[in-house]
Amino acid sequence: MQTMTSASWNDADVREGWAQIAGKGPFVYGLTNYIAANLSANVLLAAGAGPAIGAAADWTTTFPAGANAVWINAAALMSSDEESLRAVARTAHAAGTPWVLDPVAVGAGASGYDDFIRSLLEFKPAAIRGNASELIALAGGAATGKGVETTVSSADAVAAVSEFAARTGTIVAVSGPVDYISDGSRTVEVPGGDVRLTKVTGAGCALGALTAAAIFATGDPLRGAVVAHAAYAVAAERAGARTRGTGEFAVALVDELSLLGEDVK
Template sequence: MQEISWQDEHIRKGFAAIGQTSPFVYGLTNYIAANLSANVLLAVGAGPAIGAASDWTRTFPAGAGGVWINTAGLMSSSEESFTEVARTAQAAGTPWVLDPVAVGAGAAEYDAFVKSLLQYRPSIIRGNASELIALGGGAALGKGVETTASSSDAVGAIVEIAKATGAVVAVSGPVDYITDGTTTVAVPGGDARLTRVTGAGCSLGAFAAAALAAGNEPLLAAQVAHAAYAAAAERAGARTKGTGEFAVALVDELSLLSA
């Protein structure tokens, strides 16, 4: 299996495209992650809008360069708004990212709704190991929004999901894995404190949507987001001690990658 990193030329080129195009990226996410997600998008050169205000769900997915849906946003928005965003993005040909937060944690009705969004053909699906194993029909139950499995445990599941849906699927962990069902790559690196900062994983979905919006094909877009995020996290971790300063440094380092 090939390993990729921020040092690879195609990753840097794909990342640079975000700053060069300054794409508009629209998303539905949970209110806990919204602030960090917006700051991550701004740091990498994209322009975010977040939420289901008024008729945004009918207009923004068609006008945006990329869309992301974080299903934990159902805590404050309706199922109808999520369906409308996914349906509108698909109809408009806008690439979009699905982050199936907490699938497999035991909430059957929630899981069924999340799986119903797959009919609108997301370009990228990303999550933690438990979420993606469950999304693929496996029995790796999550502990709330946290994973009880390692990313390496989910490699088989993400390959099968990619084949079944046509999406690129990415799992986060000590090593991230990304696949289109045929090609699978590994992205090492990052920092353990990513698991202790609220919204860090959610923001990675937003980042992937920005990489899509910049014109990168889904497999490259997922690689760009994961490799750049890992590099920024490593650099942030090298100069910080606590989780609070790490979260701020992560955004700083993403902006410095852009610079």
């Protein structure tokens, strides 16, 4: 049986989960693409986590074991080799460190890249986050991506997301006008956000990093993913309300995330 519930920043347990991130100050390690690395780190810092990024020397085999949570954005392949990404996933899995997979641009036409992403599922991510085109493609459906952009609405991906979560035993979160987060039987919708999130490069990637931090902080992959998405949505709304263009929106997004703690004092 499938259930669908809704969550937002208005829920006390979402705000409580957010406060747990800063309360625990987790060390979150990731491999991501260099376009999104700076924003991802600043989003984590805004939430009270301590990020480190990159495959420098033996970081890939030591930091995933020492970290509290890990994320891998597959486009990290643009500056690291496949074995580096695999080492991070393998080390996190072996150490029991929860890790989040962001399969950015899967299904956009590069089949070798797509195959590599699928191979990472062996190391059991705690959550997978992407847009609708990416998650439908990763789940085995039609490849509809246009580069890193989706051509499908998140609402059209709900069934695929839920089925994929049930099949792989992981949390799957799809970003869109409404975000949907599923563990296979329970699906939580998170409304809100701002359309300019799709106009800021790396905004989705950074949400994957934040999801990793929240999963550790709450100790619950479904709840952590919901907390991260709901916090992101309200920060985007507040940023949207006080800016006009995309440049200032991007700055205000980080700003509002860093100020969310004032709501939970």
